[in-house]
Amino acid sequence: MGGQGVLLASAVLGSAALEEGKEVVMSELHGMAQRGGSVVATVRIGEGVLSPLIPSGGANLLLGFEPAESLRAIQCASKSTSIVVNVHPIVPIQVSLGLEAYPPVERILEEFARLSDLLYPIDALSVARESGSEMAVNSVLLGAVCAVKAFPLSKDTVQEELIRRVPRQSRNINETAFSLGHEKIRSLLSEQVQSPSTD
Amino acid sequence: MSDCSVAVLKAEGALLLLGNEAVARGCLEAGVKVAATYPGTPSSEVGTTLERVADKAGIYFEYSVNEKVAMEVCGAAAASGFRAFTFMKHVGLNVASDALMTLIYSGTRAGLVVMSADDPSCHSSQNEQDNRLFAKFAMMPMLEPSTPREAKEMTVEAFRLSEDLEMPVLLRTTTRVSHARGIVPLAPLRSDVPPRRFEKDPGRFVTIPANARANRLKLIARMKKALELSELSPFNFTSGRGKVGVITSGIAYTYAAEFLGEAEILKLGFTNPPPEKRIADFVSRKESVIVVEELEPYLEDEVLRIAKERGIATPIYGKRTGHLPRAFEFSPDTVLGLRSLVKVKDVPEALGPSSLRLPSRPPVLCAGCPHRATYYAVKLALGKREAVFSSDVGCYSLGIQPPLHTADFLLCMGSSVGAAGGVSQVTDQKVVAFIGDSTFFHAGVPGLINAVFNDHPFLLVILDNGTTAMTGHQPNPATGRDFGGKRTEGVDFEALVRGCGVHFVRTTDPFDIKKTKETVREALEFEGVSVVVAKHPCPLLLRKGKRLETFPHNIDQEKCVRCYTCVRKFSCPALSIKEEAVSIDPSLCIGCGCCAQVCPKGAIGVVR
Numbered sequence: 001m002g003g004q005g006v007l008l009a010s011a012v013l014g015s016a017a018l019e020e021g022k023e024v025v026m027s028e029l030h031g032m033a034q035r036g037g038s039v040v041a042t043v044r045i046g047e048g049v050l051s052p053l054i055p056s057g058g059a060n061l062l063l064g065f066e067p068a069e070s071l072r073a074i075q076c077a078s079k080s081t082s083i084v085v086n087v088h089p090i091v092p093i094q095v096s097l098g099l100e101a102y103p104p105v106e107r108i109l110e111e112f113a114r115l116s117d118l119l120y121p122i123d124a125l126s127v128a129r130e131s132g133s134e135m136a137v138n139s140v141l142l143g144a145v146c147a148v149k150a151f152p153l154s155k156d157t158v159q160e161e162l163i164r165r166v167p168r169q170s171r172n173i174n175e176t177a178f179s180l181g182h183e184k185i186r187s188l189l190s191e192q193v194q195s196p197s198t199d
Numbered sequence: 200m201s202d203c204s205v206a207v208l209k210a211e212g213a214l215l216l217l218g219n220e221a222v223a224r225g226c227l228e229a230g231v232k233v234a235a236t237y238p239g240t241p242s243s244e245v246g247t248t249l250e251r252v253a254d255k256a257g258i259y260f261e262y263s264v265n266e267k268v269a270m271e272v273c274g275a276a277a278a279s280g281f282r283a284f285t286f287m288k289h290v291g292l293n294v295a296s297d298a299l300m301t302l303i304y305s306g307t308r309a310g311l312v313v314m315s316a317d318d319p320s321c322h323s324s325q326n327e328q329d330n331r332l333f334a335k336f337a338m339m340p341m342l343e344p345s346t347p348r349e350a351k352e353m354t355v356e357a358f359r360l361s362e363d364l365e366m367p368v369l370l371r372t373t374t375r376v377s378h379a380r381g382i383v384p385l386a387p388l389r390s391d392v393p394p395r396r397f398e399k400d401p402g403r404f405v406t407i408p409a410n411a412r413a414n415r416l417k418l419i420a421r422m423k424k425a426l427e428l429s430e431l432s433p434f435n436f437t438s439g440r441g442k443v444g445v446i447t448s449g450i451a452y453t454y455a456a457e458f459l460g461e462a463e464i465l466k467l468g469f470t471n472p473p474p475e476k477r478i479a480d481f482v483s484r485k486e487s488v489i490v491v492e493e494l495e496p497y498l499e500d501e502v503l504r505i506a507k508e509r510g511i512a513t514p515i516y517g518k519r520t521g522h523l524p525r526a527f528e529f530s531p532d533t534v535l536g537l538r539s540l541v542k543v544k545d546v547p548e549a550l551g552p553s554s555l556r557l558p559s560r561p562p563v564l565c566a567g568c569p570h571r572a573t574y575y576a577v578k579l580a581l582g583k584r585e586a587v588f589s590s591d592v593g594c595y596s597l598g599i600q601p602p603l604h605t606a607d608f609l610l611c612m613g614s615s616v617g618a619a620g621g622v623s624q625v626t627d628q629k630v631v632a633f634i635g636d637s638t639f640f641h642a643g644v645p646g647l648i649n650a651v652f653n654d655h656p657f658l659l660v661i662l663d664n665g666t667t668a669m670t671g672h673q674p675n676p677a678t679g680r681d682f683g684g685k686r687t688e689g690v691d692f693e694a695l696v697r698g699c700g701v702h703f704v705r706t707t708d709p710f711d712i713k714k715t716k717e718t719v720r721e722a723l724e725f726e727g728v729s730v731v732v733a734k735h736p737c738p739l740l741l742r743k744g745k746r747l748e749t750f751p752h753n754i755d756q757e758k759c760v761r762c763y764t765c766v767r768k769f770s771c772p773a774l775s776i777k778e779e780a781v782s783i784d785p786s787l788c789i790g791c792g793c794c795a796q797v798c799p800k801g802a803i804g805v806v807r
Contacts, residue, residue, distance in 0.1 A: 001560060011380075014215050014380055015215050018213075018215045018382060023382065024215065024380075024381070024382065025346070025379060025380070025381045025453075026379065026380040026381070027375060027378060027379050027380070028217070028378045028379075028380065029322060029374075029378065030240055030241065030243070030244070030323075030378055030671070035562035035563060035564065035565060035594060035597065035669075036560070036562055036563045036565065036772055037560055037561060037562035037563075038560045048457075049457070050345075050346065050452075050453040050456050050457050051450075051453040051454050051456075051457045051458070051531055052375060052379035052380070052381070052450075052453070053375065053454070053530045053531055054531065055458065055530070055531035055532050055535055055546045056532050056546070056549035057546050057547045057548050057549035057550070058531065058546050058547070068557045068558065068560075069560065071553050071555065071557060072557055074549075074550050074551040074552065074553055075549045075550065075551050075552055076549070077549070077550045078547035078548055078549060078550060079547065079548070079550070080547060081550070091558075091775050092558050092559070092560045092561075092563075092772075093563050093600075093770055093772050094558055094559060094560075094561075094601075095558050095775075096766050096767075096770070096774065096775045096776050097601060097602060097766065097767055097770060098767070099601060100558040100559060101556070101558065102558050103555055103556065103557070107555060108555065111553050111555045115550045115551055115553065116550060134786055135786075
């Protein structure tokens with residue numbers, strides 16, 4: 001959602017792709033949606049990409065910054081899409097006003113798990129805190145996606161592009177956040193390999 | 200991203216640019232000397248980019264008071280022999296159209312390019328008008344880019360065309376082109392513009408009726424030449440193979456090119472006048488043709504006419520046949536939905552949708568936004584009295600959301616003031632109009648003078664947050680400018696408003712809710728039009744300038760009686776209820792102190 005750094009994260013991925021000599025097209029949303037509304041950015045990497053938007057079911061990776069907003073975007077994903085989702089909810093004001101309800105995060109994750117076998121939940125806010133700043137959620141998630149199977153960019157390029165864009169004084173924090181995020185997903189992946197899904 | 204703004208000065212190579220940044224780069228490669236705009240999404244980043252580089256690039260750039268003035272500044276600069284560029288969102292062209300419709304007649308000496316950034320799906324707009332129809336209406340050549348790369352190339356080409364034809368050229372983008380990011384190969388920058396003078400030619404540039412008639416005939420002749428250029432333009436090209444033909448333009452081309460199979464595509468970039476012979480030749484070679492374009496059936500109607508005139512019987516599908524929608528932007532899914540007419544690419548089956556009910560997340564006023572405090576104080580001042588709220592274009596139109604509900608009528612830039620006059624004249628309801636600082640200068644001032652002139656009784660609240668916030672914090676006449684080697688002082692609201700003939704005008708800081716409430720109460724009692732200036736800088740602007748001092752607040756849970764006045768009536772997004780307790784998100788709270796003033800129990804204070 002607006003203010004979470006979705007645009008920064010997508011800019012990092014896009015310039016990492018450019019750095020690696022890959023073709024890339026992206027779409028962003030500016031303006032009113034940025035005032036606390038839902039923000040979707042898309043990044044398409046590969047030969048001959050032209051369309052900045054992704055068809056339903058056409059995403060290889062869904063990176064969700066917020067659980068309810070990620071579930072709202074589920075239609076861009078298919079059975080073969082890896083889904084990395086931050087489990088920390090940001091409750092819209094409508095809910096505090098008592099006009100609408102925010103479902104329990106567990107219910108949202110169950111719903112994700114019901115739909116997809118490639119779900120990688122991560123508490124990016126806690127990991128960011130652990131790295132030294134709540135502001136580093138972004139970096140945690142960028143580190144996390146680099147660990148996903150068949151991710152097309154090298155972890156080092158993404159990290160370099162990220163660090164180039166953060167203020168000098170918070171570089172260490174963001175590097176730590178990036179590495180911890182990466183580590184979390186790697187360990188989830190190795191668990192998956194050890195205990196394949198039985199259903 | 201800010202680093203791209205300076206990166207657009209890079210000498211060679213390639214850059215990953217936003218469509219709008221690519222347009223700004225195109226201006227630099229074209230040797231533009233003058234650029235003017237009024238900010239509006241989705242065109243704004245052209246300006247935020249030029250603002251940062253104008254000085255270094257030797258361009259004169261300004262935020263004009265509105266689009267009409269921007270058009271006039273650029274029209275006259277181009278008549279003086281300098282390449283000029285004016286850009287705006289689609290509805291901005293409505294404002295500029297009075298100047299434009301006649302500028303087309305007198306034409307231009309140096310290149311004059313007008314960019315309209317349309318907003319299909321109304322992501323940030325009040326309508327989704329298709330300004331390609333403006334090109335046709337005004338008789339103006341038009342280029343329509345599909346990608347950031349084309350956005351830059353067409354900007355440069357538009358200047359050549361404009362000089363070749365001696366008339367302004369429209370560069371028409373949409374949100375998904377302006378806000379797409381893609382790889383843009385760079386060409387050398389041009390900054391060798393010699394000084395020139397305005398050479399007088401009143402027979403051409405003074406559009407009295409006798410001259411207008413002569414210019415009208417020249418205009419028709421120019422458009423005939425434009426048609427010849429369109430037939431030859433490399434921006435109109437074919438790709439792919441198949442018995443089915445697809446004619447497309449703009450962003451829709453990228454969807455068609457990637458997600459349709461076994462079709463030959465005629466991609467049109469020079470779309471007014473469309474290349475008639477090329478289209479006729481293409482249509483006559485195909486078993487069927489689909490016209491894939493967003494919004495109005497602009498190309499489709501041209502294709503139908505061209506085929507009809509030449510007796511070509513190929514079936515032509517599109518919006519007129521109900522195969523494509525007229526409302527809202529397209530996506531790859533839109534062209535994948537054409538499978539009854541053409542082979543489409545395989546895409547994996549989408550997950551979901553989920554049946555879990557999710558809360559909506561409309562945009563809201565930010566934590567610490569001074570507009571919220573103003574709205575709250577106005578509602579306190581009104582008490583149980585009903586009022587009609589006439590709102591305007593800016594962040595503050597978000598006052599429509601609960602629990603504030605401070606927007607009942609809104610049309611366009613400046614409409615709050617004129618419309619308030621209309622309601623207050625014909626009903627006995629209390630009317631309060633809200634307008635932002637930048638919007639007031641843009642089109643609110645004539646409405647206020649009208650209210651004085653015709654004695655319309657209402658209260659106008661000018662929400663002065665010291666910036667044009669929604670579009671990315673551009674300066675405005677109230678702030679003065681300080682970029683591009685030029686510094687000016689701001690216009691004083693109270694002096695301006697008094698000069699318009701208003702006898703009640705007061706300035707208040709909305710973060711002092713009690714004083715603001717009292718000021719508004721007095722203004723409401725005043726007979727005739729009254730003005731309150733609610734002045735407090737936008738916290739996002741302060742944060743950008745690293746000038747924001749925050750004093751995070753928290754809640755004394757022992758004093759809190761769970762009345763939820765702060766959450767339910769003031770509704771700052773930093774406040775939320777968790778297990779019945781109200782809490783303040785320290786990452787959002789800036790410490791404006793308003794919720795502390797709202798709390799009836801004094802339970803909210805600065806974190807110690």
